[in-house]
Amino acid sequence: MDITEADGRLLDAAEALFYEHGIQTVGMDRIRAASGVSLKRLYQRFPSKDVLVEAYLRRRDGRWRGALAEYVAARPSAAERPLAVFDWLEEWFGQPDFRGCAFINAYGELGTASPAVAEAVRDHKAEVLRYLHGLVRDAGAAEPGPVAEQLAVLADGAITTSAITGTPAPARSARQAASAVLEAAGFA
């Protein structure tokens, strides 16, 4: 097993365990067991749990936004792409391992204690907002900023509400609200 494979297995195990059970309840030894990578190697690649947690968040950020962007980009017209975000959310919410936003969860758990985690979470949310801003702009909005911010609020609200209630329905509520927001902003 070379180093890149070990990194991948470690991050895969960390992501699965941290996301499902929270960060503090998952010990390093559990990640070793799930990944099959020895503890020595683990600490060679990620010198502390904090570093591993930040790496987990940053890799998940890239994958998450990549999957969203890929789904949305498949829509032929730019006008329907902002609402497509909420269709993607609904699919995500229906997956059995869905447990809310990894970043919001991490922030609630460690936002006070770990500046690195807090920054990774803020970066993620900023990137999502930037992405929504582009979608809204390309859909033809004169002033995309306020609309993008409203869509970001709706997306975060849908994620947390769905996580707690256990149903994908909030995605549809958020989509309907987003539709009202877009209509009020002047483009249907």
Add this chain to the structure above:
Amino acid sequence: MDITEADGRLLDAAEALFYEHGIQTVGMDRIRAASGVSLKRLYQRFPSKDVLVEAYLRRRDGRWRGALAEYVAARPSAAERPLAVFDWLEEWFGQPDFRGCAFINAYGELGTASPAVAEAVRDHKAEVLRYLHGLVRDAGAAEPGPVAEQLAVLADGAITTSAITGTPAPARSARQAASAVLEAAGFA
């Protein structure tokens, strides 16, 4: 110090510490120190940390919804009360100790591990939705259900977005989106 005072001091200390630092990072001994109640008494009143956590969440639920309802009820006309919710949120977000939704944070941390916590969180969100439903109904909506769900999503989104970005601005975004939702539902 009698029992009701000890309970109050314990719950005050637990609420301040759990909300600010998260639940797992705060030990029972820290709650003892902050409350001035001996460890023996603490365990007499709350036989385990889980019980204390649930009590913290349930008391906070009542206080939080009470404060919101009091603020909103001061609005003279029922029609403006749904939007007043977001004015209250904005005031809350501006307070220095604001750190997001205690229930979402607790759910992210312990939702998998503690069924009692998960249930308390779900109960809180259900009560908030019920409250919003009443506001929307009293404002004159023919079908208040979908509108109330959209407002609930907006409120949760505003709370988490504000917690992470550190500004009260998402309350205004959510308010504007709520206004669009209400307008689209037929009552301006």
Add this chain to the structure above:
DNA sequence: TGGCGCGGAGAACGATCGTTCTCTAGGCTA
């Protein structure tokens, strides 16, 4: 006044955690 029970302070206990250390086996080089 003398014994008794309750409450407080804090030590103690067992478990767990993040992190490091030890020991050993195996593969590469000369």
Add this chain to the structure above:
DNA sequence: TAGCCTAGAGAACGATCGTTCTCCGCGCCA
């Protein structure tokens, strides 16, 4: 083949946590 470097398995260590126990002093009742 002999020596050495690496890596893995897992013990070990120090800290912390939830929870319980010990010890002591103070107030109450006969």
